[in-house]
Amino acid sequence: MVAQPLEELLLQDLLEESERTLTTSGVWSPRADAEALAAHVLGVPAGALDTGRAVPGDAVRELRALVARRAARIPLGHLTGRARLGGIEVTVTEDVFVPRFPTERLLAWGLSALAGTRAPVVVDLCTGSAALALALAHARPDAEVHAVDLDPAALACARGNAADRAAAGDTPVTVHAGDVGDPGLLAHLDGRADLVLANPPYVPVGTKLLPEWGEHHPRQAIFGGTDGLDVIRKVVGRAARLLRPGGALAIEHGDAQIDVLPVLLAASGAFDDAEGHRDQEDRPRYTTTFRKAVA
Ligand SMILES: C[S@@+](CC[C@H](N)C(=O)[O-])C[C@H]1O[C@@H](n2cnc3c(N)ncnc32)[C@H](O)[C@@H]1O
Missing domain, CATH: 3.40.50.150 (Vaccinia Virus protein VP39)
Incomplete structure (x- = not known):
């Protein structure tokens, strides 16, 4: 069976969908985590997300997979592989x-x-x-x-x-x-x-x-x-x-x-x-x- 390519989605819609999923699973900061994961997938700083942009199908798939893992309560830092302290960023495995x-x-x-x-x-x-x-x-x-x-x-x-x-x-x-x-x-x-x-x-x-x-x-x-x-x-x-x-x-x-x-x-x-x-x-x-x- 040939996988159908995913359609583009508006980032705004994708963030709302992600936030709903994370809220349902009890994550305490669903919007912030959805934005952090979206920024990670799109390769932009979390504060620089353009919610009006279209997200390509492969990025939609990647973000949904990460949101599912966060909904399973994997720590955010383990999903992005990064954490900040005192003005520096480090890798966290x-x-x-x-x-x-x-x-x-x-x-x-x-x-x-x-x-x-x-x-x-x-x-x-x-x-x-x-x-x-x-x-x-x-x-x-x-x-x-x-x-x-x-x-x-x-x-x-x-x-x-x-x-x-x-x-x-x-x-x-x-x-x-x-x-x-x-x-x-x-x-x-x-x-x-x-x-x-x-x-x-x-x-x-x-x-x-x-x-x-x-x-x-x-x-x-x-x-x-x-x-x-x-x-x-x-x-x-x-x-x-x-x-x-x-x-x-x-x-x-x-x-x-x-x-x-x-x-x-x-x-x-x-x-x-x-x-x-x-x-x-x-x-x-x-x-x-x-x-x-x-x-
Ligand atoms: C709560 S984590 C803190 C890591 C880091 N200081 C931070 O704030 O992100 C505690 C760390 O202590 C280490 N650890 C536990 N028992 C230890 C011991 N007896 N001697 C040295 N390190 C230990 C663990 O492997 C773990 O990496």
């Missing part, structure tokens, strides 16, 4: 965490903590695609930035992104394979880091999540043991060793962990009083502190 908008706040805090420090040493623990480390290096070309992850898929993605950003002119970031809990990890930087950032897995095992995170992300990027704090505890211990006296630490976490982080940090004996921060939606999202001069 389907087996790697898609950087999230709230992490912009953590990045901004980290950059403000480095104001006045020349040639800072920065470590991004649990780096995933390395978006956070690369955005930091983009904003601070004088920084020596190290990024760590234990997942081979994340490391491959991070190394690809690091090579791309270096080729684009940013200061190269060094990507390390390692477990944050390994006592020998980055031992050559002990006591030298000016800033440690971490967006670790922090969801308690068994938590019911939206399918985007519960089903379509690697488990080790999302879940942090029974109380969600397994990797956070390791981050606290590693940061205590890496940071110089006065060095800054910022850890992203879940809403309910805002009261636990200060307790963990205080128990380590290595940090000043912690401060909790909220994200753009006013949800508790990350905690910061500074390394004490003497533990």
Whole structure:
């Protein structure tokens, strides 16, 4: 049987059809996702879609296939293969965490903590695609930035992104394979880091999540043991060793962990009083502190 060629459709009609499909499947931002997927297929920036244009049949077919996958709750970033953080764009493969908008706040805090420090040493623990480390290096070309992850898929993605950003002119970031809990990890930087950032897995095992995170992300990027704090505890211990006296630490976490982080940090004996921060939606999202001069 010979496949019939698809007819052209007006982008406006196609977007409305896509939005309806995504709304029915429970996607929380159906119009924005429909536009992002259309822009991806048509090769234009999302803000530059001409809704009055005709979309050729092969592009209609491609967009409908992507919308069907998004309706199955595959994350948008896994469909476009791209994500933005801190003014840069990175590649995200389907087996790697898609950087999230709230992490912009953590990045901004980290950059403000480095104001006045020349040639800072920065470590991004649990780096995933390395978006956070690369955005930091983009904003601070004088920084020596190290990024760590234990997942081979994340490391491959991070190394690809690091090579791309270096080729684009940013200061190269060094990507390390390692477990944050390994006592020998980055031992050559002990006591030298000016800033440690971490967006670790922090969801308690068994938590019911939206399918985007519960089903379509690697488990080790999302879940942090029974109380969600397994990797956070390791981050606290590693940061205590890496940071110089006065060095800054910022850890992203879940809403309910805002009261636990200060307790963990205080128990380590290595940090000043912690401060909790909220994200753009006013949800508790990350905690910061500074390394004490003497533990
Ligand atoms: C929530 S994702 C964050 C990725 C990235 N920082 C971001 O914001 O887009 C957490 C990452 O931590 C990594 N990870 C989990 N446990 C780890 C450990 N013990 N040591 C190092 N990396 C770990 C996962 O592989 C995953 O890439």
